[in-house]
Amino acid sequence: MAPLLDIHAVGVSFGGVRALDGVSFSTEAGRIFSIIGPNGAGKTTLFNVISGAYPAQQGKVVIAGRDMTTAPPSARAALGLQRTFQNLQIFGTMTALENVMVGGHLRQRTGFPSALLGLPSVAAESRAMRRRATELLDLFDLAGLGGAVAGELAYGQQKRLEIARALACEPRILLLDEPAAGLNPSETEDLANVIRRLAGMGIAVVLVEHDMRLVMAISDELLVLNFGRELARGTPAEVSSNPAVIEAYLGVEVD
Amino acid sequence: MTSDTPRQLIACAVLATALALLPIVAPNPYYLDLATKACLAAVVCIGLNLLSGYAGQLSLGHAAFFGVGAYASAILCAKVGITPVVAMLAGCLISAGIAYVMARTVLRLKGHYLAMATLAFGVIISIVLNREVALTGGPDGMSVPRFNLFGYRTTGVWAGYGLAAVALVLAVRTAIVFVNSRVGRALRAIGDSEVAAEGLGIDIARYKTGVFVISAVFASVAGSIFAHADRFVSPAEAGFMRSVEFVAMIVIGGLGSVAGSIVGATLLTLLPQLLAGFDHYRHFLTGLILILIMIFMPAGIVPTLLASGRALHDRYRPFGRSARSVTGRTSEG
Numbered sequence: 396m397a398p399l400l401d402i403h404a405v406g407v408s409f410g411g412v413r414a415l416d417g418v419s420f421s422t423e424a425g426r427i428f429s430i431i432g433p434n435g436a437g438k439t440t441l442f443n444v445i446s447g448a449y450p451a452q453q454g455k456v457v458i459a460g461r462d463m464t465t466a467p468p469s470a471r472a473a474l475g476l477q478r479t480f481q482n483l484q485i486f487g488t489m490t491a492l493e494n495v496m497v498g499g500h501l502r503q504r505t506g507f508p509s510a511l512l513g514l515p516s517v518a519a520e521s522r523a524m525r526r527r528a529t530e531l532l533d534l535f536d537l538a539g540l541g542g543a544v545a546g547e548l549a550y551g552q553q554k555r556l557e558i559a560r561a562l563a564c565e566p567r568i569l570l571l572d573e574p575a576a577g578l579n580p581s582e583t584e585d586l587a588n589v590i591r592r593l594a595g596m597g598i599a600v601v602l603v604e605h606d607m608r609l610v611m612a613i614s615d616e617l618l619v620l621n622f623g624r625e626l627a628r629g630t631p632a633e634v635s636s637n638p639a640v641i642e643a644y645l646g647v648e649v650d
Numbered sequence: 651m652t653s654d655t656p657r658q659l660i661a662c663a664v665l666a667t668a669l670a671l672l673p674i675v676a677p678n679p680y681y682l683d684l685a686t687k688a689c690l691a692a693v694v695c696i697g698l699n700l701l702s703g704y705a706g707q708l709s710l711g712h713a714a715f716f717g718v719g720a721y722a723s724a725i726l727c728a729k730v731g732i733t734p735v736v737a738m739l740a741g742c743l744i745s746a747g748i749a750y751v752m753a754r755t756v757l758r759l760k761g762h763y764l765a766m767a768t769l770a771f772g773v774i775i776s777i778v779l780n781r782e783v784a785l786t787g788g789p790d791g792m793s794v795p796r797f798n799l800f801g802y803r804t805t806g807v808w809a810g811y812g813l814a815a816v817a818l819v820l821a822v823r824t825a826i827v828f829v830n831s832r833v834g835r836a837l838r839a840i841g842d843s844e845v846a847a848e849g850l851g852i853d854i855a856r857y858k859t860g861v862f863v864i865s866a867v868f869a870s871v872a873g874s875i876f877a878h879a880d881r882f883v884s885p886a887e888a889g890f891m892r893s894v895e896f897v898a899m900i901v902i903g904g905l906g907s908v909a910g911s912i913v914g915a916t917l918l919t920l921l922p923q924l925l926a927g928f929d930h931y932r933h934f935l936t937g938l939i940l941i942l943i944m945i946f947m948p949a950g951i952v953p954t955l956l957a958s959g960r961a962l963h964d965r966y967r968p969f970g971r972s973a974r975s976v977t978g979r980t981s982e983g
């Protein structure tokens with residue numbers, strides 16, 4: 396069986412900067428696959444290539460067995476791919492609840508004609524979506540904030556809101572870009588539990604994260620990037636004992 | 651931008667009642683004529699606000715779609731002898747077709763290409779209306795037959811006002827339901843963050859095209875009704891200054907607000923009339939008032955008033971703002 400997400404030798408350059416160079420990995424449903432590496436290593440660029448925000452200049456992106464290398468982001472989302480953003484991209488003027496309702500866009504049907512005619516199905520669909528979105532807000536400790544304008548929420552709340560929004564369309568693959576950044580230790584602990592639970596539900600989680608304790612605790616497999624290239628890969632134990640990794644990355648970041 | 655649909659629909663019913671009572675309270679042809687113009691400008695603005703206030707796209711040529719509707723009705727009724735309702739629908743189809751082709755061509759590109767394309771389109775329409783004298787009467791304009799429905803002829807300012815009022819109520823009702831649907835939420839998401847919207851599976855070009863076509867049709871319908879209400883059309887109605895006025899109306903009233911579209915359209919239609927007594931200073935005073943509104947209410951009149959209303963409400967509640975957030979803005983309904 397083909398892996399759920401298969402990245403094959405992707406390369407991206409920005410002018411003279413080789414942001415990604417021959418990076419490959421694949422992952423499966425229910426696994427937590429983490430990508431680590433110093434700032435500028437190309438982690439976010441890799442997410443942009445997977446989600447379709449940037450085109451891959453070399454290599455292939457295969458999602459659920461289909462070659463999506465040149466497909467737009469919306470087509471990749473339709474195959475069950477979702478992501479969060481390192482620099483939050485919430486819908487700031489909409490309420491928290493509406494953010495999550497937009498998240499369920501692909502799970503709803505209403506098109507322009509029925510929305511214009513105001514058919515009864517339109518309001519019914521919104522009500523159903525509103526219920527599901529409320530449940531997701533509860534799950535992410537945002538109960539009671541549904542009516543708040545998302546742009547006015549606290550940073551940690553906005554981060555959780557982005558994950559809730561990404562889950563609203565029941566993704567099969569979830570890319571999380573530094574979800575623990577800016578969270579305190581107890582919030583990070585909650586996040587670890589949430590990520591484990593998502594993997595338990597069968598979602599393939601791909602995690603980019605600087606918090607080594609979190610990464611080592613929850614990952615099934617790790618990929619270490621340095622200057623756009625693979626430096627090492629393996630289980631947390633294998634990677635943390637790899638001399639190249641200790642020298643290039645862990646030695647600097649972890650004391 | 652509230653998602654409290656039932657409350658908005660009640661407001662729509664109140665608006666309908668007020669519009670119905672107006673001719674009884676103020677049975678004066680001059681007032682009715684002004685009210686007709688305000689209603690039609692509001693219809694254009696509601697459509698334009700869906701495009702600009704929700705999806706975040708600027709149009710500098712919406713008066714041209716108004717002109718397409720107005721001249722389609724004028725020419726088809728006066729020169730071809732087609733019945734007004736069919737002429738209005740033909741105007742809608744032409745406007746929708748033009749908008750669709752423009753959007754498809756331009757929306758693939760990022761940036762403000764739609765603003766530039768609409769600007770160019772407006773200029774072209776103006777030139778055509780002024781030059782094609784045989785068809786349009788040129789700069790002098792042309793007169794338009796009365797509106798009639800299934801052979802029942804309507805007469806006087808009453809009929810024009812009635813049509814405009816009905817169009818406004820329908821436009822408001824349509825916009826409220828639309829904005830609170832999946833499609834409306836997708837458009838607002840696009841306005842807030844295109845990357846995130848696209849990542850959630852929203853086909854951005856398709857949605858922008860759709861809302862641009864809708865906004866063009868709103869303007870076209872308003873133009874058709876205007877032609878019959880005024881019994882006369884001239885190129886000035888389709889000109890660049892009118893397009894800018896429509897943009898000013900939604901900015902003053904409030905981007906992303908259906909009620910704001912009506913307030914802005916009404917204010918900018920009435921203001922020059924209210925200030926008529928000041929003669930030479932009229933334009934200066936109009937400009938001054940608009941500048942003051944933008945300084946003190948940068949979000950537009952309706953959103954600013956709603957926000958301060960909410961703030962007042964909070965101050966007199968024991969649980970303050972977050973408690974309001976829980977119960978206030980979104981209700982199941």
Ligand SMILES: Nc1ncnc2c1ncn2[C@@H]1O[C@H](COP(=O)(O)OP(=O)(O)O)[C@@H](O)[C@H]1O
Nearest residue numbers: 409412414432433434435436437438439440441
């Ligand atoms: N849009 C872009 N334009 C130009 N350079 C970019 C762009 N995005 C990323 N880069 C460059 O690519 C490299 C990798 O960046 P990034 O993927 O953001 O790293 P990371 O997420 O691992 O910190 C950096 O040198 C960065 O400056």
Ligand SMILES: [Mg+2]
Nearest residue numbers: 438439440481
């Ligand atoms: Mg990054």
